[in-house]
Every structure is written in C-alpha cells, then in structure tokens.
Amino acid sequence: MRIVKLVVRERFAVSVPIEQARLALEMHFGYKDFRPGQQGVVQALLAGRDALAVMPTGAGKSVCYQIPGVVMSGLALVISPLVSLMGDQVRSLQDAGIQAAYLNSTLTPSQQGSIMARALAVRPVLCCA
Numbered sequence: 001m002r003i004v005k006l007v008v009r010e011r012f013a014v015s016v017p018i019e020q021a022r023l024a025l026e027m028h029f030g031y032k033d034f035r036p037g038q039q040g041v042v043q044a045l046l047a048g049r050d051a052l053a054v055m056p057t058g059a060g061k062s063v064c065y066q067i068p069g070v071v072m073s074g075l076a077l078v079i080s081p082l083v084s085l086m087g088d089q090v091r092s093l094q095d096a097g098i099q100a101a102y103l104n105s106t107l108t109p110s111q112q113g114s115i116m117a118r119a120l121a122v123r124p125v126l127c128c129a
Helices: 018-029 037-047 063-073 083-095 111-118
Strands: 002-006 053-056 075-078 100-102 125-128
Touching: 018 037, 018 063, 037 053, 053 063, 053 100, 053 125, 083 100, 100 111
Parallel strands: 075 125, 100 125
Antiparallel strands: 002 053
C-alpha cells in the first residue's frame, strides 16, 4: 500500500466545482464517476485544502492529483520516488490529451532544461518529478 500526501497551498488554489472535475474525468479518462475514496480527496484539493490519501495499489491514487492538475490553473507538480512509473504515467496523460512531463536522472541535461523552462513559464502542465 502506498501513501500519497497531496498538498495545495491556498494562495494558488481557486475553488473548482466537483462537476468540472467529473467532466474532466470522463473527457480524459473515460470514467463517468470517481472510485470510492477519490472524490473526497479531489474535492479537498479543489477547495485548496491539503489531503492525505491512503489507498491500496490499483485504487486510483493517480487520479486524485491528475484531475485537480487538469482543472486548476497553473502548474501541478507531483513528487514521486517511483522513477520507473513516471514515464508510463506521463505517456498515459499525453495519450489522454493532457500536457505532461517528467523530470528525473534518465533525461539529458538539455531535456531537463526544456522541462524546467516549461515549468517556470507556468503553462498548464502536470509534472512528475
């Protein structure tokens, strides 16, 4: 079981209705509704509150930060120790029409610089680092 702590600072948060998140869930991932436990986490993040999600493997923790990252403005930065999964997650997001990138030691300095430049420009992008 992995524990994911999701932190949103209020100065960046703008309250987003859960209906908008549900529409993004269906549009990008094809699901009409959240799995058990996901909606509460997503609602907390959309309201600018911190959230702690303790879910078993396969329960959909990723959606808990991906959907807020899509519907909220600005940069969503995800810190993950799982380098092996970053590429898979980013490819899945890109396949779903979401601008995303990962930043880790497998990239060349030029690739890292390009991703950092995008992040510093605060274009809507979901980064996994």
